[in-house]
Amino acid sequence: MIAFNKPAITPEQQLTLLEKRGLTIFNHSRALAFLRSVSFFRLTPYMRPFQENAQHNFIAGTCFRQLVEIYDFDRRLRLLVMDAIERAEVAIRGHISNHMGTAYGSHWYLEATYFKNRSQHDRLLNDIRSKQENELRDYHKECDRIDKLKTDDARKANLKSKRQQESYARHYALTYTTPELMPNWAMVEDITLGTLSYLYKNLSKDSDKKHIARGLGLEAPLLESWLHTLTTVRNLCAHHSRLWNRELGIKPAVPKSNRIAWPNYLREGSASLHTRAAVILPILQHFMTHCAPHASWKQRLIELFNEFPNTPLAPMGLPNGWQHDPFWQNI
Incomplete structure (x- = not known):
């Protein structure tokens, strides 16, 4: 030292x-x-x-x-990646909420029986409880400020009503006494992507995991791994960290079945490619195909690479001509 x-x-x-x-x-x-x-x-x-x-x-x-030029390319790439992650994340939330809610009721997640790990389940409940408590505390602070305004009572009541509606967590805590925490569909939207990843991983029934994954064109182990990958990549992009020559600290699972489209250069290439952008891009394209097929994400991605033709591909784990792989041509 x-x-x-x-x-x-x-x-x-x-x-x-x-x-x-x-x-x-x-x-x-x-x-x-x-x-x-x-x-x-x-x-x-x-x-x-x-x-x-x-x-x-x-x-x-x-x-x-x-x-x-490389910095500008990387910045633009992160924006494209965040676009795809947003669409994938929203879709995954919807599939989990729709399946678990209709199968087990509006407050299914309050029951430990639906989870494998009790401590992780307790952590989930504590996260939701803290969210509601924080929203309630903020609401009361806002009400205190409203009470100090020099205006009539009707106007103050109207302002407080609007503040109450700004967050469902706030609205639920102010409106309902039981159950203590918000329903499934609100919970799934309020938790972080990382917490959502842990929730899916911790589901006790493989049949539930498989049903949710099938709705996204995946097998359960792949969705579990890719959810974790999305969380990692999203955090990198949210902090404006580079992707171009980034080696991920994780190794996403890759499809073993030919039923799930995957680039040949990843099926046949070195395992080291699976820790770089080379693996992130087809994961995102898979979700875009199933969640937003009309968003032209693939075309925008290829156009970005064409706009920056001198960007070194090796640090991303991409071979020359990667965009001509059947994966990128057929989907």
């Missing part, structure tokens, strides 16, 4: 440092404007594939514009 002694430097000094390391910069004013908007630290992971030693010297011929 050593003491940290790196000084903070200005964008102008950062630009000078990059040039000393061998990076070619044709337009200094534009490069400086970029570094002022996108921090040096955020740009650093995009530099690493173009650096050749521990001193962070750049491979001869590397230009600042190359880094900017």
Whole structure:
């Protein structure tokens, strides 16, 4: 262990440092404007594939514009990925809610018998309880502010009524006494994607898992794994982290049956491809095919790659010509 002694430097000094390391910069004013908007630290992971030693010297011929283009590509890719994740997430919530609610009633999730792990079930209930309590507390704070307004009682009552309707968790806690917690269809929409992933994984009956997965064109183990994958990728994108040369900390399950479409380059390729963007994209395309077939997501994805033809594909685990694989041509 050593003491940290790196000084903070200005964008102008950062630009000078990059040039000393061998990076070619044709337009200094534009490069400086970029570094002022996108921090040096955020740009650093995009530099690493173009650096050749521990001193962070750049491979001869590397230009600042190359880094900017890859950064812009990655930003646009994250937006596309988030679009697909949103549609997949909403659909998964709907399939879980529709099946479990109609099969077992409006408050099925209150019963531990529907879950394998008791502690995870308790955590779910605590999450929903905390959500309602927080919403109730916020509502009362808002009511206190409304009471201090210099207006008539009718206007205050109207404002309070509107505040009550802004959240179902708030509305439920203010309207109903039993059951204590909100119904299934509201619960499924209010929990985080991570909690939803744990909920599905923790369902006690395989028949329920299979029914939900079939509605999404999947087998239960795949949906369980892919839900976890969506959670991980969504968190990366939500924090504006890179996808281009990202190696996931997880390895999503892949289809073993030919009944589920999958790229040949992933069926036949190295297992290392299954921890990079190469595996994320077909997972998202599967959900888009089943949840939003008219959204032209695949076309927009391919157009993005065509717009940035110099983006290195290997860091994503994609082979040259990946878009010509039958998976991307036939769906």
